[in-house]
């Protein structure tokens with residue numbers, strides 16, 4: 349039987365307004381044991397600007413909080429797969445800045461969306477994507493932090509909806525500093541069944557066969573407003589969407605996901621983002 353100390357680490361996306369170090373008291377207030385932040389506004393270009401004082405302030409707060417799993421989510425504008433070379437270069441610089449900052453702070457990873465090929469085709473754009481990712485790793489040269497590709501819901505040629513595309517990027521890079529984040533809402537929206545114990549088992553079998561478990565670093569734990577295979581990226585509070593409580597109970601009890609950080613990116617019951625109530629639902633379902 350499952351050990352009580354082997355459940356996933358239940359966490360949340362937390363506001364970083366006023367300073368990244370403020371994520372710790374905010375996470376503690378809602379009971380989150382793993383943390384993700386947008387260190388810069390997600391709808392604008394930019395990467396975190398650090399100085400000695402900011403790094404020290406963060407590190408002191410990080411250590412005082414017991415060094416919980418901690419991730420940056422890069423800006424949403426990143427697109428390494430499009431036809432616009434200027435946007436791709438900007439994406440590469442932004443991501444390199446993110447990865448270097450994350451490494452300086454000693455956090456676990458930078459989660460990002462690869463972007464959309466907008467119909468050009470994944471295979472056709474793969475060499476371009478890989479070239480940018482290699483340069484991101486060269487420029488940032490992270491020693492500890494990992495670059496984490498997130499699976500996608502698959503609308504409009506977005507890369508990484510199929511597990512095979514994640515595998516192709518990992519294979520192309522052959523770099524242990526690259527890992528993957530599995531978003532439950534995106535997987536479901538792109539056609540992977542996670543509403544039942546059997547569905548979760550089959551989806552994880554597929555993940556294990558195609559992507560492998562060694563590269564899985566974080567789970568984005570979101571219910572979905574839209575149905576299986578809808579390709580829409582619309583997060584719902586846990587149990588209020590199409591995946592439902594049974595699906596999350598199965599995910600939380602899935603042996604292959606134990607000890608991984610499960611990070612909420614849900615709208616929240618007051619519409620202000622992840623909250624204590626969603627974490628309590630996860631805790632109840634994990635019990």
Ligand SMILES: [Zn+2]
Nearest residue numbers: 498531568613
């Ligand atoms: Zn996500």
Ligand SMILES: [Zn+2]
Nearest residue numbers: 534581582583
């Ligand atoms: Zn999403």
